[in-house]
Amino acid sequence: MTGRDYLGEFEHIIVLALLRLEDRAYGVTVRQEIEFRTHREVSIGAVYATLNRLETKGFVKSHCGDPTPERGGRSKRFFRVTAKGVSAVNRTQRALHSMTEGLDLVRSYS
């Protein structure tokens, strides 16, 4: 029931996007940030599904923002990373780092 205590690949990317965006993080900007930095196409459904899952697990928290003075549009649901989420991302990064250090990734194998 509790799930894992580290992040899946996309969860990892999403949490990093949230940390980067600070108080400007909501579905649309998260998607943009990832597409901009990784050049990978991301469907908006994937973003929300993952954000919801992360919230269920207590790695992020959301709150609704007030309407903005811009032209139309539903009000935003902002997300931020919890302390638990920061631990999880740190664990995940440490694991990856310990597997990577000292490796020469430039080599090509056949």
Add this chain to the structure above:
Amino acid sequence: MTGRDYLGEFEHIIVLALLRLEDRAYGVTVRQEIEFRTHREVSIGAVYATLNRLETKGFVKSHCGDPTPERGGRSKRFFRVTAKGVSAVNRTQRALHSMTEGLDLVRSYS
């Protein structure tokens, strides 16, 4: 049918273990390497299932080794990363890096 062109979280870890182990990489040593470096428990079934999937996708290749002089034991199936696998791990790492750079992960949020 083609699947993604980057690696899932555990796939990533597995490929890094293979690169690290070079010609000593087979199920059991892969598991050991991951447990040793990440302190995370890994079931042997998870390792083989992932290795098989990676091979199906062309990211790794396997071949059976000759019997060893040790007491008993089935012969080993060795794995190595293909050029395609190296590209995939590089892409995955680059994406993660571009999401991480400049971030201060020490901070804690509430």
Add this chain to the structure above:
DNA sequence: AAAGATTTATTCTATATTGTATAGATAATG
């Protein structure tokens, strides 16, 4: 100021892929 069009954003639904554990089969040796 109400109706409808427009914009921005989120939710829902369905499916595919990945991750995990367990049990048991296989192949080698003494």
Add this chain to the structure above:
DNA sequence: CATTATCTATACAATATAGAATAAATCTTT
């Protein structure tokens, strides 16, 4: 043939993905 190390098969849980549908806000028109 018993013992040992390794691998395979299978089943299930968690994560990832896409796209259509819905919602909430503003603008435009009358």
